[in-house]
Amino acid sequence: MSQVKTAVKEYISENFLMWQSDMELGDDTSLLDLGLLDSTGVIELVSFLEDEFGIQVEDEEITPENLDTLNKICSYVSRKTA
Amino acid sequence: MPTSLNAQVFELDYDREIERICQGMRDYNRRYRRRGAVVAMSGGIDSSVCAALCTKAFGPERVQALLLPEQDSSQASSSLGGMLAEYLGLDYIATDLSPTLEAIGCYRWRDEAIRTLFPDYRPEWKIKIAISGGTKGGFHYFRLIVQSPDGKLHEKRLPHKAYLQIVAATNFKQRIRKTIEYFHADRLNYSVIGTPNRVEYDQGFFVKNGDGSADIKPIAHLYKTQVYALARHMGLPEAICTTTPTTDTYSLPQGQDEFYYALPYDKMDLALWAHNHGVAAERLAEALDIGVEQAELVYADIEAKRSTTRYLHSRPVLVEDVTELPTP
Numbered sequence: 001m002s003q004v005k006t007a008v009k010e011y012i013s014e015n016f017l018m019w020q021s022d023m024e025l026g027d028d029t030s031l032l033d034l035g036l037l038d039s040t041g042v043i044e045l046v047s048f049l050e051d052e053f054g055i056q057v058e059d060e061e062i063t064p065e066n067l068d069t070l071n072k073i074c075s076y077v078s079r080k081t082a
Numbered sequence: 083m084p085t086s087l088n089a090q091v092f093e094l095d096y097d098r099e100i101e102r103i104c105q106g107m108r109d110y111n112r113r114y115r116r117r118g119a120v121v122a123m124s125g126g127i128d129s130s131v132c133a134a135l136c137t138k139a140f141g142p143e144r145v146q147a148l149l150l151p152e153q154d155s156s157q158a159s160s161s162l163g164g165m166l167a168e169y170l171g172l173d174y175i176a177t178d179l180s181p182t183l184e185a186i187g188c189y190r191w192r193d194e195a196i197r198t199l200f201p202d203y204r205p206e207w208k209i210k211i212a213i214s215g216g217t218k219g220g221f222h223y224f225r226l227i228v229q230s231p232d233g234k235l236h237e238k239r240l241p242h243k244a245y246l247q248i249v250a251a252t253n254f255k256q257r258i259r260k261t262i263e264y265f266h267a268d269r270l271n272y273s274v275i276g277t278p279n280r281v282e283y284d285q286g287f288f289v290k291n292g293d294g295s296a297d298i299k300p301i302a303h304l305y306k307t308q309v310y311a312l313a314r315h316m317g318l319p320e321a322i323c324t325t326t327p328t329t330d331t332y333s334l335p336q337g338q339d340e341f342y343y344a345l346p347y348d349k350m351d352l353a354l355w356a357h358n359h360g361v362a363a364e365r366l367a368e369a370l371d372i373g374v375e376q377a378e379l380v381y382a383d384i385e386a387k388r389s390t391t392r393y394l395h396s397r398p399v400l401v402e403d404v405t406e407l408p409t410p
Binding site: 035037038039040042043044046047050059062063064067 | 239
């Protein structure tokens with residue numbers, strides 16, 4: 001597993017899935033479908049990505065296409081840091 | 083179900099509805115031995131209609147109106163609230179909440195969070211929060227808009243911590259208001275009236291233990307369009323019947339749709355009605371003159387807000403029922 005994916009998964013598990021230790025987050029599991037990404041959840045995730053990976057997330061990039069699953073987040077971060 | 087999707091779906095027998103609501107409020111007061119009602123009046127349509135309904139249900143001598151402005155409230159709100167209280171023949175007490183909010187740290191906590199984005203920000207600047215994103219297929223997020231004394235607007239996306247701190251700080255306003263309302267309710271042995279309309283109640287547009295707290299919520303089942311119609315039916319002054327919904331929480335003028343909803347209130351009303359009645363997104367799109375994709379997003383947003391605001395509606399949970407108590 002890539003370092004980005006490990007860090008994001010750990011962050012989501014610790015901050016969005018606390019008290020749900022039995023829930024395994026798959027690489028393509030939709031965070032929207034899990035109900036994790038409400039408006040405050042999204043900005044929390046965006047703040048984490050900006051701080052952790054030193055990227056600037058543009059407004060138009062705050063979309064399910066970029067942020068809805070672990071794989072999509074990793075691809076997005078990879079593109080931004082390339 | 084009506085064949086056309088327009089404002090006609092909200093038509094009601096208003097005389098009957100008024101009597102039904104008044105009876106419900108009188109039943110509550112009889113059951114809990116409350117002698118009247120406390121209503122905080124913002125000058126907006128919802129609290130104005132609630133005050134008029136309480137006046138009809140209990141008589142003006144058993145309604146205590148409150149005007150509870152603070153430094154960020156618009157002058158027009160207090161003026162309209164006072165005007166309506168006088169129109170209804172209500173005794174009203176005006177209490178400026180600013181010193182209390184200052185003492186409890188509302189403005190200090192809020193301003194500290196704002197300065198993490200705008201270091202030059204000073205308390206005399208005006209601010210508001212606006213929602214962005216969701217209707218274009220992206221996620222919702224919030225923007226902080228500040229206006230410096232030269233009139234220039236500055237805008238930035240709100241990061242998580244700053245957003246939560248600003249909202250938590252401004253929630254003091256609704257919670258202190260409710261504290262004052264219950265003070266007067268206790269003093270007079272009255273019930274406290276909550277003033278959400280159906281869209282606000284359904285979509286969780288309230289502060290838990292703030293404006294969400296009340297003994298009776300007489301219009302929580304009515305769409306905002308119906309509340310406006312009720313105001314006209316009850317003959318409330320034109321200035322009340324034509325007032326525009328605002329949050330009156332931030333110092334810059336801010337519509338409710340700008341802060342919270344996906345659409346302006348009249349369209350939001352119709353969208354919620356349509357969603358509640360299983361109307362296809364295509365029909366909603368046609369009625370609102372928006373794209374089908376946007377109508378689908380509006381429906382999704384309604385469900386998302388219901389889901390994410392469940393906590394606001396939740397009651398304290400007991401690990402085990404205390405069965406000896408009578409049903410409240």
